[in-house]
Amino acid sequence: MELTTQGMQLQRGVGDKLASIAAEVSLLRRGGRKAVVRVDAGVTFAMHWLLPRLASFSEAQAGLEVQLETSGGPIAMATRVDVHIRRDPTDLGDLAYQPFLEEWSVLVASPQLLQKAPSSVLDIVNNTPRIGARSRPTLWAQWSAHHRIQAAGLEPTLEFDNTVLAIQAALEGLGVVVVPEIFVSTMLQRRLLALVDPERVLTGHYSYAMRLRRESTAVMTFVEWLRGQAS
Structure with missing residues (x-):
């Protein structure tokens, strides 16, 4: 039944x-x-x-x-x-640990920045400051691999210590950033940030241990x- x-x-x-x-x-x-x-x-x-x-x-x-x-x-x-x-x-x-949540990352920027940016995703990432977080050094490389782009050509040009600061930099219109979607979902809903690229990239999993x-x-x-x- x-x-x-x-x-x-x-x-x-x-x-x-x-x-x-x-x-x-x-x-x-x-x-x-x-x-x-x-x-x-x-x-x-x-x-x-x-x-x-x-x-x-x-x-x-x-x-x-x-x-x-x-x-x-x-x-x-x-x-x-x-x-x-x-x-x-x-x-x-x-x-002993158990994965429980997939992490999907997205490429985002402030809507104001995108109004002045080129139209194509590749032009945007090539001609706009690329924000990175030293606490998550592989996010840009993972995004590049997903799109089959040489990672060496898309390294961050503006780095911050952690993800919180990297997100804030994007909010301030300082550049584009690859960031876990769960960290910016509310900002996307409120249109404080906008998707540069609609594709989501699997960048990891969260696990718990008791x-x-x-x-x-x-x-x-x-x-x-x-x-x-x-x-």
């Missing part, structure tokens, strides 16, 4: 309500104390993808509290963390929600 579209919508709605009730019961059993899930993620990922979604988790799981901290590079096992999220799985050390504690049910609840948000 297969559910109709209306049936699937009802199932999702009832499922969310049941999860919320279960969380309230769990909270009462602990005397009103919330179970804490400590999450460690990169700052740009946390700011543009994870944080905007946490309100929905809090609404559905009243008995759970997410404590988010940000860091980059290899994880520090000395810290109290339940779930680590990284783009580079080697940063997760010996922990450090299980005694309260592992709370951790698993968060991880299941995380996977659902990525689907």
